[in-house]
Amino acid sequence: MTINPLLDIAGWRSRPGFSGIPSVCSAHPMVLEAAMRATLPTPLPLLIEATCNQVNQDGGYTGMTPADFRGFVSEIAARTGFPMDRIILGGDHLGPNPWKSLPAAEAMDRAEVMIRAFAAAGFTKLHLDCSMGCGGDKVPLSDAEVAKRAVRLAGAAETALPGGDLPKPVYIIGTEVPIPGGAMEEIEGLELTKPAAASETVAVHQRAFAEAGLSDAYGRVIAAVVQPGVEFGNHNVVDYDSAAAQALSGVLAGLPGFVFEAHSTDYQTRAALTALVQDGFAILKVGPGLTFVLREALYGLDAIAEELFPGQRKSTLRAAMEGVMLAAPDNWDRYYEGTPAERALQRHFSYSDRIRYYWPQPEAAAAVAALFDLLDGVDLPETLIGQYLGARYAAVRAGRLPPRAHALALAAVEALMLDYISACGE
Known part of the structure; x- marks a missing residue:
């Protein structure tokens, strides 16, 4: 079994070469072809992610299951000349979001089916997102409940791994997740994740993984989603302010093996994206911008x-x-x-x-x-x-x-x- 290339992403900063990786969150064939063409001359792997709304066991808005999406990407890679073994497939916002109007038990049952499908299809980066309330929930959910649901999904994924030469998946955790696709209104300012909240999120998940007997899977948790102060609405973009994010960035010193994942980085300048990576927000999600x-x-x-x-x-x-x-x-x-x-x-x-x-x-x-x-x-x-x-x-x-x-x-x-x-x- 090969080693997941993202497993040691926290150590990339201490070595020559890349310190982070873009995450292409799109199912548009021309976007994926262009991403392959841009990445091919570099040593970077290409990380392509499908959201729970785009791709799921019911087809999502693309009409594709996870296995379909893998075949779709493979066809574009073959046409473009991009080696499939350099592509990392990820599942984004995997949780009950597509069924959040249903009672929580039913929504989580469907989320389990979904993440098993992603794992079985060879997706090796899985974002566990159970931060939203479902029918009958008291919101906001506590960190403990979010972690409990996330660990349930990780356990489901672990039972569905295809084996063979595919690496085991890495996991992304975190409760401070921006709305998929950006905010719905003009944004005048953002509250960054509090450093103590980021540390507590990781600690709560670590305990939940251990209590579920999934310590091996927790060893493959590589990142937490936080809000570093980037977002976009219909009309405007909130630009990254590195100085304002230093306290949050500093939390990583106490989280060995972790980086932060930044969502909604669309429309940030190259300078702002560079600062994000330098500050430890090493996974840069981009979708609508592409x-x-x-x-x-x-x-x-x-x-x-x-x-x-x-x-x-x-x-x-x-x-x-x-x-x-x-x-x-x-x-x-x-x-x-x-x-x-x-x-x-x-x-x-x-x-x-x-x-x-x-x-x-x-x-x-x-x-x-x-x-x-x-x-x-x-x-x-x-x-x-x-x-x-x-x-x-x-x-x-x-x-x-x-x-x-x-x-x-x-x-x-x-x-x-x-x-x-x-x-x-x-």
Whole structure:
């Protein structure tokens, strides 16, 4: 059995090379391809995570089970030339969240089925998230109850490991978990996790693992999720303040073998991401930020297509996506506020990027395919690239990037991935 490459991540800072790792939380095939292309020249493994809402035993919003997702990633890796043995698959927010409206007992039963499916499919980084209340719970849950439920899920995962050459999974714990996908309102400030609370979370989980006879599994707990002061809402981003996080960062000195995992790092600057890693927040989760820059590129290509070939499609991509979202508003309606015009703007341009839920829809996929078909084989004019895809203009002018639609879209995501790779130490 091989050793999980993340098992000693806490020791990376003391050795030459990388001190942290990006965590790509997306199921979009172009995002995953771009992440592979950006990571391939580096010595880093590529960490790809699926959330409990994206992928679960019922299919999630992608329609994929954990085994399906593994096959999906494998196909992209084969096409991209990225070795599958360099990919770490992770399960994010694994817990009762998709079923939290149900009574706690039933929700946890379903969460057990889910984490067994993730473990059996060879996912080797599992985030145990039982921080949310379920039907009938008194909220907020105590740390002890959260830990008890998390350990129950770890025990379920341990019984479902596939064996063979796959390494045993590492676990992530923590109760201070931001809402998956970012906050739902404008954020003016954040309360960082209190240092004592971070230490207590780890201690409570350690006791719960020991009481359940899972000390071996606890030896593979490598990180705790905390709030270091990063978040984004629909309209704004809260930037990381290293000075404000020093007390929290200092807790790691008393937690040998641990790093902190930072969620919602989307839209942070490269400098802020670098500071996070240097301060011990070694796992940088990014998801909506990646699909946001892809959407920017797709909409830029959409505008270029209309300049070059006006009226030659059934509809523009922008119009098609508007129709798809209006026809199925559940994934955006309760998250976006304001006038009809403000809500229309948020549907397409919010930092929360809830449009990402719609790319797998057949109508959306068909509209993207029609765009790429129209531009297939076309060298796009530099002037239009400068107008609608300005961030790619310099690379095209310098000859580093071909002026082709697919390459331009991938390059937008690769550029953001390079911010994360650089921040982690390369």
